[in-house]
Amino acid sequence: MATYKKRGYKPKKEKVVEEVIEETFDESQSDVAKTFDGLDEVANKSEQWIEKNSKPLFIGLVGVAALILVYLAYNKFVSEPNEVNAANELAYPRSFFDQAEKAAGEKADSLYTLGLKGGADGKYGFLDIAKSFGGTKAGNLANYYAGITYLRQKDYKNAISYLSDFDSDDELLGPTALGAIGDAFADINQTKEALEYYEKAATKKSNEFTTPMFLFKAGQTAMKLGEYDKALNHFTAIKEKYATTQIGRDIDKYLNSAKYAK
Template sequence: MATYKKRGYKPKKEKVVEETIEETFDESQSTTAEVFNTLDETANKSEEWIEKNSKPLFYGLVGVAALILVFLAYTKFVSEPTEIEASNELAHPRALFDKAITAAGAEADSLYTLSIEGGVDGKYGFVDIADAYSGTKAGNLANYYAGVSYLNMKQYKKAVKYLDKFDSDDELLGPAALGAMGDAFADVNQLEDALDSYIKAANKKDNDFTSPLFLFKAGQTAMLLKNYSKAEELFTKIKEKYPTTTQGRDIEKYINSAKYAQ
């Protein structure tokens, strides 16, 4: 038997869908209205807070601006001129230091003394510069030169004093200062302190010059302390990380010496 649909008939599902859409739309409108109301309330509270605290905010901004201006003025008119002045003062003792490096005996000691103490034509020495310009790069560098000068004059305590004041992240100078401290401690037979300084020097900057050099000195110092396992560890590190360096080429025999001494 054939079936047919009555003309004008519409399924009830369409009506349900339409009602659901209308309900969802109404809910969306309600939610949106709530959000805007919340934003309005927040904005009103913010405006009220700003109005209430306008003077403190203004004075705070003025204070920050004043600090920035003071910092810029200090840098321009105090810090930069002082750096230049300190650098100029450092030139004279450095020239004496360079001459002392190539001299020997009493002449070298005399030049080192002049570079440290100054006094020629009223010129500052390293110690004066380190003290008078302590906050500058030149003043910091003066500590290094004073320390190395004292070390070369075999005045080890003074050498350690000034080298310890020096602080640098330079690839070579930073490790060199720590290594020089190690040399000073070693020369007065403070071997534990020497070992510590050499290890710090080796680890300060990882490069193929200072790292294997001070690892080697640390290993030799450990041998003198009869800390053979530590010496083997240090020598082995040179073999593994710096095999092509001057210290790395013959390091195997030092490793064996430390190993068989245990």
Template sequence: MATYKKRGYKPKKEKIVQEVEETFDETQSTTAEVFNNLDDAANKSEQWIENNSKPLFYGLVAVAVVILGYLAYNKLIAVPTEKTASNELAHPRVLFDEATTSAGVKADSLYTLALEGGVNGKYGFIDIASNFSGTKAGNIANYYAGISYLKMKDYKNAIKYLSDFSSDDALLGPTALGAIGDAFADIDQPEDALDYYQKAANLKKNNFTTPLFLFKAGQVAMNLKKYSKAETLFAQIKKDFADSDQGRDIEKYINSAKYAQ
């Protein structure tokens, strides 16, 4: 039998090759375009860097100066100053500790010495708080000064120095706020006292300062005839701090507030 080819017939292999070549040409074209775009972007970046080389250089120099300046300040000034302040704090703290175990005129005299210094040229808490205000020792000096004034019944100065003190410590921070509350209570500013007692209770919740200042806040609220608030404060002690010193007889205070309304 004779075989023949139809007019226009192309072998399948040639058709596949042609399709591959066409696809390859299209892919190759797209890839080339991408690389061309990348080249253009790189050229523009190089041109921008070249045009802005001086500002970039000065910017890097400025950053380096800031970093080196910080390191130099920290090593040559901050650390030695902190050490000096800490050493200065040791002397008035000894006087403060002695004053807390004394009474009457002797205690006041010791607190005064701790505050004002002067013994053998040593600084007191006031000088340390002023001259080393940016240090940890200067900050803690504010606390000791505030408590010293509170013990001496100089309430305005107690509030001043305690307000300048700040701490993240779980006990010291609330104690300072609570001491401000005590000072306001002693100068007959119960609204302010209530505010600071609540701040002290909520600052760092723990089993010691929180129930103590909740209880003080509750008592002030009772004196202000804010009986509902007092009941809420006392009830919080019962709920969360029943085993604390304030929680043992808290039920009677809750009832007093409840029936006073």
């Protein structure tokens, strides 16, 4: 005998699935509600904290704003004018330095001294500028010129001191200052220190003027110290990277000297 399903009848399995879905939906709604409740609680606590600490926060913001204004004012009314004044002062001793570089003998020495110490009319020399405008670019440059001047005058101690106070990433001045310190050490027979600074000068900035020059000086100094492998490395670097420079064109004989000396 045939049997028929009654209208509206749902299998037990489908009913269970529906119940699970309803429970999951209810749980999801509950989780969402809890999340929003948690957010509300955090927001309320944040508001309470801000209300409680509004005065210290305001004072802190005012302090930060004041510091920014002080910094801007310092740059505008102190730092920038100081830079301009220092640059203007530096022009005077530099003129003597430039003249001395083209002169010789006592005349050159007198011009170097004027550049170093300034004029009798109260004009600053390199030493004054380095001391009075130490935080400026011109003050930094004054250290360089003072160091080179002392090197020319064979005052090696002061040359090393002032050149060590000079700091620059300029492609030429940076390596030249380090190389000049090497020259000063070489002239007082502190050969190891000279080699150290020649190597620093050679690696400070790569260019076809200072790099091969100080690699060559480093190589020659290493030869004096009997460090032939190091000398060979420096001469090889010149041959491989700077063969077209004046130093590079004659480097083979120095390379061979280092090879045969090993």
